[in-house]
Amino acid sequence: MDLARRAAEETAHPTPVGEHLGMQAEGDRVLTHYFACLDPAYKGWRWAVTVVRAARAKVVTVNECVLVPGEGALMPPPWVPWIERLRPGDLGPGDLLPTPADDPRLAPGYTETSDEAERQVQWELGLGRVRVLSAEGRAQAAARWYEGTAGPRTPIAASAPAQCSTCGFYVPLSGELRQMFGVCANEYAPDDGRVVSADHGCGAHSEAVVVPPASEAPPPIVDEMGYDLMPVSALTEETDEQAGDEAAGEGAAERR
Structure with a gap:
């Protein structure tokens, strides 16, 4: 010891x-x-x-x-690989995010021959791409978008006059995702250029406001009880002109 x-x-x-x-x-x-x-x-x-x-x-x-x-010792948190610590928005200019070869969100574009792959190729031909979204990848993306700020459970969607699916600025996606999602093409909408669900909505709906027809202008209102302020010089000149006119009129009457 x-x-x-x-x-x-x-x-x-x-x-x-x-x-x-x-x-x-x-x-x-x-x-x-x-x-x-x-x-x-x-x-x-x-x-x-x-x-x-x-x-x-x-x-x-x-x-x-x-x-x-020992018991009650201050310990560091469990080690988490950086690929699992990464969060949306962390990727910056010049950063690379390698995708694992066995990523369940992706599937080969042409190599698989199962029924699921055939249905997948029917929606996603994958021309020029080695891999396309798998069924699991589409499901994860759909759940993330639907529960996010572009879904139907946001305050702006609850107060919207109508759903995005009936808006003229709604551009549906391709493939299976077009059944639920599209892209907003209204530059004045808060979701312009973003993916939104078909049952999302906002106040910039194409049919939200009906412009009332133009009506005739109302007739002018004459206020006979009012008065206008005039400068003293203008009043003096106007009085002199009226006096001259009256004198000329009286002279013409005497000549008659």
């Missing part, structure tokens, strides 16, 4: 080593001693020092000294 403690203290230096927590036999003449780890960064961990005595030897030596997690 003293040999194991000295080895743990040498490895943990300058952090001290805690109390002895027990021991465990690993085999013939092989024993592991456990000591509490007092490093605050490794709470719940413990030092494991394995000592061994070789056959026909009289001296015990240290085999290894490592930190191992």
Whole structure:
């Protein structure tokens, strides 16, 4: 035990080593001693020092000294490969996302001869492509789109006047997906250029608004109780002109 403690203290230096927590036999003449780890960064961990005595030897030596997690130890999360950590939107310019050869979302365009493959080729000829969407790939895409923001359960679809399937801007997809999905081609719609479900909808439906027919302009309203403000100079000139006209009229009457 003293040999194991000295080895743990040498490895943990300058952090001290805690109390002895027990021991465990690993085999013939092989024993592991456990000591509490007092490093605050490794709470719940413990030092494991394995000592061994070789056959026909009289001296015990240290085999290894490592930190191992104990009960309540702070552990890192399980390792997840990067391909499984990737999320939509993480792929940037220059990034490559290799597709596994056995990806269940894809199927060979011409090599399979099963009935499912024949139906698949009927919808997706796959000209110029090695692989096309498999039935599983189509099902995953349909479920993802239908439950997303372009499906029928969004607030904008609930308040829409009609469904996308009756809109003139709705362009159906090809293949089996055309039964449920299409692309919005209305530049004023929030889903312009995106895949939407047939029962989705928004306020930019082609038949949402009926423009009322043009009517005749209302007759002008004459306000006889109103008045207009005129500048004093204009009033003076108008008064002089009226006075001149009246004087000319009176002179003509006297001549008669």
